[in-house]
Amino acid sequence: MENLNSNYYYYLAILLCFVIFLLKHLRHPRKRLPPSPLSLPIIGHLYLIKNSLHQTLTSLSTKYGPVMYLRFGCRNMLVVSSPSAVEECFTKNDIVFANRPQSMAGDKFSFNYTAVVWAPYGYLWRALRRLTVIELFSSNSLQKSSAMRSEEIGLLIRGLLKASNKNGTSGAKVNSSSWVFTFVFNVMMRTGTGKRCVSEEDIGTEKGKQIIEEIRGIFFASLLVMNVCDFFPVLKWFGYKGIEKGMVSLHKKRNEFLNNLFDEFRQKKVISTDRNREKKSTLVETLLSLQESEPEFYTDDLIKSVITVLLIAGTETTSMTIQWAMSLLLAHPEAFHKLRAEIDSKVGYERLLNGSDLTNLPYLQCVINETLRLYPPVPLLLPHYSLEDCTVGGYDVPKHTILMVNAWAIHRDPKLWDEPEKFKPERFGEMEWENEGFNYKFVPFGMGRRACPGATMGLHTVSLVLGSLVKWFDWESVELEENLDARYDSRITLNKDKPLERAQPECYTYDIIKGVIMVMFTAGTHTSAVTMEWAMSLLLNHPEVMKKARLEIDNLVGEDRLLEELDILKLPYLRCIINETLRLFPAGPLLVPHFSSQECTIEGYHIPKERFEGIEGSKFLPFGMGRRACPGSGLAMRLIGLSLGLFIKCFEWEIIGPGLVGLGESCGLMLSKLEPLEALYRPRESMATLLSQF
Numbered sequence: 079m080e081n082l083n084s085n086y087y088y089y090l091a092i093l094l095c096f097v098i099f100l101l102k103h104l105r106h107p108r109k110r111l112p113p114s115p116l117s118l119p120i121i122g123h124l125y126l127i128k129n130s131l132h133q134t135l136t137s138l139s140t141k142y143g144p145v146m147y148l149r150f151g152c153r154n155m156l157v158v159s160s161p162s163a164v165e166e167c168f169t170k171n172d173i174v175f176a177n178r179p180q181s182m183a184g185d186k187f188s189f190n191y192t193a194v195v196w197a198p199y200g201y202l203w204r205a206l207r208r209l210t211v212i213e214l215f216s217s218n219s220l221q222k223s224s225a226m227r228s229e230e231i232g233l234l235i236r237g238l239l240k241a242s243n244k245n246g247t248s249g250a251k252v253n254s255s256s257w258v259f260t261f262v263f264n265v266m267m268r269t270g271t272g273k274r275c276v277s278e279e280d281i282g283t284e285k286g287k288q289i290i291e292e293i294r295g296i297f298f299a300s301l302l303v304m305n306v307c308d309f310f311p312v313l314k315w316f317g318y319k320g321i322e323k324g325m326v327s328l329h330k331k332r333n334e335f336l337n338n339l340f341d342e343f344r345q346k347k348v349i350s351t352d353r354n355r356e357k358k359s360t361l362v363e364t365l366l367s368l369q370e371s372e373p374e375f376y377t378d379d380l381i382k383s384v385i386t387v388l389l390i391a392g393t394e395t396t397s398m399t400i401q402w403a404m405s406l407l408l409a410h411p412e413a414f415h416k417l418r419a420e421i422d423s424k425v426g427y428e429r430l431l432n433g434s435d436l437t438n439l440p441y442l443q444c445v446i447n448e449t450l451r452l453y454p455p456v457p458l459l460l461p462h463y464s465l466e467d468c469t470v471g472g473y474d475v476p477k478h479t480i481l482m483v484n485a486w487a488i489h490r491d492p493k494l495w496d497e498p499e500k501f502k503p504e505r506f507g508e509m510e511w512e513n514e515g516f517n518y519k520f521v522p523f524g525m526g527r528r529a530c531p532g533a534t535m536g537l538h539t540v541s542l543v544l545g546s547l548v549k550w551f552d553w554e555s556v557e558l559e560e561n562l563d564a565r566y567d568s569r570i571t572l573n574k575d576k577p578l579e580r581a582q583p584e585c586y587t588y589d590i591i592k593g594v595i596m597v598m599f600t601a602g603t604h605t606s607a608v609t610m611e612w613a614m615s616l617l618l619n620h621p622e623v624m625k626k627a628r629l630e631i632d633n634l635v636g637e638d639r640l641l642e643e644l645d646i647l648k649l650p651y652l653r654c655i656i657n658e659t660l661r662l663f664p665a666g667p668l669l670v671p672h673f674s675s676q677e678c679t680i681e682g683y684h685i686p687k688e689r690f691e692g693i694e695g696s697k698f699l700p701f702g703m704g705r706r707a708c709p710g711s712g713l714a715m716r717l718i719g720l721s722l723g724l725f726i727k728c729f730e731w732e733i734i735g736p737g738l739v740g741l742g743e744s745c746g747l748m749l750s751k752l753e754p755l756e757a758l759y760r761p762r763e764s765m766a767t768l769l770s771q772f
């Protein structure tokens with residue numbers, strides 16, 4: 079009887095559990111959560127984090143799939159690492175994930191969540207985003223600040239050259255990290271406040287480095303968007319590792335720095351009361367003047383947050399990208415030389431790179447994209463936060479989940495990229511891009527409404543600096559490519575723990591850059607004019623050649639327009655004429671004297687450490703060879719080609735008097751004509767209409 083009774087209770091208990099289970103699941107159908115590894119009580123999946131977060135998440139998703147659900151302490155996290163999942167998060171669920179999680183960094187650094195990076199999705203975020211887009215990122219604003227960026231590039235190049243020539247030697251070790259960071263920080267400071275953080279004289283000096291260290295300490299010491307206390311709030315009560323205290327003191331310093339800045343502006347009465355916004359050239363001035371009309375919205379905190387975001391979000395990401403790109407280029411000399419050839423051919427040797435060149439430098443863009451693919455400065459993007467339940471990849475995602483997008487994993491997925499670990503800028507060539515559409519498999523700036531608003535500004539700055547460093551210097555690095563991955567550290571913003579160190583600027587000095595203009599009018603003008611004179615003399619003596627050249631030009635250009643520089647590339651016969659002229663009458667017959675700084679041998683002869691003239695051994699060297707070759711050869715060829723082509727195309731030419739034009743040579747360093755060329759010319763009939771317009 080006793081046995082029967084105990085069985086009865088046993089079955090009753092099972093039935094009761096079954097009914098409770100049914101009731102629970104009928105009322106709240108069980109969610110189909112994304113796959114997840116074994117979770118431990120309290121710490122959740124924290125025990126799985128071994129090396130850097132992005133690497134751990136990558137190896138976990140190879141096991142659990144591209145949509146994965148993790149728990150760290152009290153927070154749930156959705157980790158996506160496939161283009162289709164990214165697409166779903168930032169199209170169908172874009173508004174759901176348009177928030178950022180609250181965090182200690184947000185509490186301490188965001189000036190009460192008035193910084194666009196941390197601001198909750200809603201009216202404030204929209205207003206801040208609109209404000210920054212209008213004042214900073216619109217094409218109009220970028221255009222306005224373009225001259226300033228070019229000016230800073232000039233300073234960077236000049237500073238590097240000075241540093242490299244310090245001991246009278248060409249070449250020096252420089253810490254490119256510090257130089258590039260100073261440049262980018264100065265650009266951001268000038269964009270925001272109109273003034274540099276490190277003055278021109280201090281760039282590259284001990285004082286300059288010290289200023290940068292201080293600034294780094296104030297703005298970049300703790301970039302972690304979320305820290306361990308955000309996942310285990312109880313740690314805050316014990317003052318875990320002094321994280322909170324450190325943040326408070328850092329915020330105090332930032333506040334002080336920004337208060338001083340505002341005071342300066344206010345004291346100088348830079349802010350006029352005339353409401354004339356056109357006159358406000360810097361962001362701070364504009365914001366302070368807006369504060370006068372709308373003080374409730376444009377509070378001091380809000381203005382500080384805008385400036386802080388500009389300095390933090392813009393500087394580290396941009397300077398890191400430049401450094402990774404340089405490291406990759408140094409590890410791949412063929413890409414370096416291809417890039418330099420592109421820049422040389424499109425920009426020439428006579429001027430600095432500027433914003434308007436960038437659209438003509440597709441390979442430069444490919445190099446930058448490939449760098450951002452391999453080393454995205456923010457490998458997990460910034461965390462997003464869901465305010466509603468949603469589905470991703472067919473799984474249920476409850477509200478209040480943090481979304482992490484593993485851009486690093488997507489960028490290196492062998493299913494998406496051919497040889498993903500290799501640096502192959504060509505993969506970003508126009509055709510491939512058009513055919514495949516890299517939208518969701520290349521996400522260095524994020525996607526959707528919280529995507530980086532500074533992408534264009536960042537790319538513009540990276541392109542200008544990288545292009546200029548490649549154009550003006552020869553570089554050497556001691557680091558090996560295989561070491562690059564190893565130095566990818568685990569911070570949210572990836573950093574190179576060992577800055578790229580060795581730079582060896584070649585023969586250019588800034589004085590030479592400045593001197594280019596002068597060279598164009600002295601050396602350049604003279605040599606080009608001399609060559610032109612010789613070419614015209616030879617053409618007058620060989621009318622059949624003139625006729626053939628004219629035919630070539632007429633066929634290409636027609637009668638409706640004049641010759642343009644770009645046409646020269648398509649006129650091979652005209653270029654042959656110039657080359658033949660230069661072969662017969664090189665403007666600098668002995669080239670410019672070189673000076674041997676070391677003993678050497680040439681064709682078996684010993685050359686002591688003393689002056690020698692000319693170089694033998696090459697068949698055609700009107701512009702010299704090697705490092706000290708004429709940097710203006712490209713320009714000269716264009717100038718001569720254009721003017722000679724125009725002379726041939728537009729005028730009929732005749733020798734004065736009987737006989738041929740004399741080809742006597744004068745003495746001197748330049749091979750000028752003994753007697754100046756005099757010839758008769760008149761406009762060609764077919765060109766009369768066109769020429770009458772000038």
Ligand code: HEM
Binds near residue numbers: 392
């Ligand atoms: C190479 C340069 C840059 C890279 C790779 C980069 C990357 C990113 C990424 C990945 C995000 C997060 C997107 C997301 O959460 O989905 C972001 C957000 C942001 N970036 Fe950039 N960034 C760069 C340059 C800049 C610059 C120059 C500025 C400003 C001066 C800037 C300002 C911002 C801001 C304000 C946000 C937050 C947007 C929001 O929450 O609404 N970034 N950036």
